[in-house]
Amino acid sequence: MTNNSKPLQAADIETPCIVIDTDTMERNIVRMAEAASCRKVKLRPHTKTHKMPWIAHRQLEAGAAGITVAKVSEAEVMAEHGITDIFIAFPLVSPSKIERALSLSRRIRLIVGVDSFEGAQRLAEIAGRHGHVLEVRLEIDTGLRRSGVLFEQAPALAAQIHGMKELRLTGIYTFRGAVYQHKATLDLQTAGEEEGRIMAGMAERLREQGIPVADVSVGSTPTGAYAAAVEGVTEIRPGTYVFNDRMQARFGVCGLDDCAGRVWATVVSRPSADLAVIDGGSKTFATDVQPNTEPLLLQGFGYIEGLEDAVLERLSEEHGMIRLGPQSQLANPQVGDRLRIIPNHICSTVNLHNQVLFRRGDAYEPMTVLGRGKLE
Template sequence: MTEQMQTYGQLVGNDSPPLDIPEAETPYVLVDERRVDRNLDTMAEAAKRCGVSLRPHIKTHKMPYFAQKQVDRGAVGITVAKVSEAEVMVRSGIKDVFIAYPIVVPSKIRRIIALTEQARVIVGVDSQEGAAILEQVAGEAETTLEVRLEVDTGLRRSGVRASDLAAVASFIGACTHLRLTGIYTFRGAMLNGEATDDLKAAGLEEGQIMVKHAETLREAGHDIRDVSVGSSPTGIYAAAVEGVTEIRPGTYIFNDRMQFHFRVAAQRDCAALIVATVVSCPHPDLIVIDGGSKAFATDVQPNTAPLYMKGFGHILESPEAILERLSEEHGVIRLKEGHTFQIGDRLHIIPNHICSSLNLYNSLWLVGTQPPRQLEISARGHSW
């Protein structure tokens, strides 16, 4: 394989840096900063064309370094899921954070209140019970929290049902220490309640549902300023719906195998790879790498709707090979007999889902605009 492993450009484009970092121990995450910058510019320009605000979710990169890049390109702020993620970002200078998650634990709410002394912090809520807890803790602190009401638009996860929307909004509106300024949803690639690859239809439906809900709440007297929607696959389509004010894509910064199978990104737009070493060649049609379920996320299983991808990642050196099995520390790759891979070869793999995969690592290696350097993934593992 030595003759196949010269430059990154030979595999995925001539604009790319050297393929490998010899001092980096495998498995490791390799990120091409030039591709990152192009992806950020593309999304920022698309949001601007649609006349909507961009508030990217940091779940993908979990790093203030990249969050600041997004803000520098016009993002109004960032989105997080956890209070601890917000703390990392605010400590690093990010001044506008939306916690898109129902926060119901008093200790966490008090931490949010402390953050509001340094930044604008918006909090998600999806129930009367949750709103009552926010109201009580904010009242004890003699402060007011800005909140957005989450709406379930078909994912059947968190979010208030449409039939309960008016009642929950009215409850929040009556709270002295809560200020309802918007509604939000996350649905992803869903259409009519099912997974879909018709991203345009899914995004348009998501936007239309949310705009209709916002209009209903305004008619009831609520000051709904923000209608926040959208994932990386559907965000731009939802943004085209008049009345949508904000999109919250996350994966677009790096992209992954899902994104190029959804056809919202090309393989050359995938900025993050997992580099692994071949540690065993036990059978003519199998090789084993030093990355298993502790190196590659398993939340996007092979052969599931709507994409039906084979295996857990796309192997650049051998696109027809299948990373078919993961145990904790072993990745088993099936390929044709007669392959030329050898023990010690390094493979470069685009994971099915980069967000969950990145959270398995403490750091990444960044290349492309400066000499290779290792950066800490500061909010990695921050799940509280």
């Protein structure tokens, strides 16, 4: 853990900032590792949530088999810092990125996502030029309509990829994300088991075609443990669990006290009894999980500790407007007071910050979010 300046005391911390409670994070890391281990599946956490190599190492030490990233640049940062088993769960199609992936794959175990014949051809062509065989996994759409080959087209595409000698197709993966969709059920167990069964079934179909599918990789923080229990699933890829957030708490995956991350903000203005303005807006809190949208119907952009009926209702770029209910008006936060707010979505919130503070006891260590903001 290489910190980038000396630890701070709470009083010295400038707001707005993100503070991670290290003990809570450690507990989250261990819990998910145990959930995977007792179901006998591999855990390959998605590091999009933290983008920090030292946390990836903690996840590996706790039992993860490797990590997942979304970008070549993130894989490069993680590999530079000693991570040796990385899955880029994203279709790489630009020649320069494929070149970079190939260069990485000579040094570490690198697996690359693929979801189309064109994409596979691009990978194969460049791998062939390097005289190298690239390990790939086929991404399958299981209903999210994101990347991923359409389910019914997967067997044909898998056969084509299996036939490319420059590629070694070792697994299939999906991000179903059903519970995140507005129309979806909030029954995580049903969602997780469905996801697992669909993919385990596909793996069987592909094996019957003679494709030796070893890895069947599914799952997210809300569904991972349930999907892991399905026979045939070999790996889960949750990300958010490392810190957790208000959205996960609302899903019932964790309690608010399992949320390791809080935005610290200062009350800068109290123009009226029902309004407190803080020094954090849409450049501090991510706005991708909007208030009052299905399925979660979260009120506001975060959960404000200690002010139960206060709602972080509106954000401009650097201002956050908190509507104070009757109880909060009695509590009467003053100009200069600090508030601690659990953001709706920690992954995209961390992505807004260059540095994050890690609390251990009374000390707060600023650490750089090494994998964020890369030009690519």
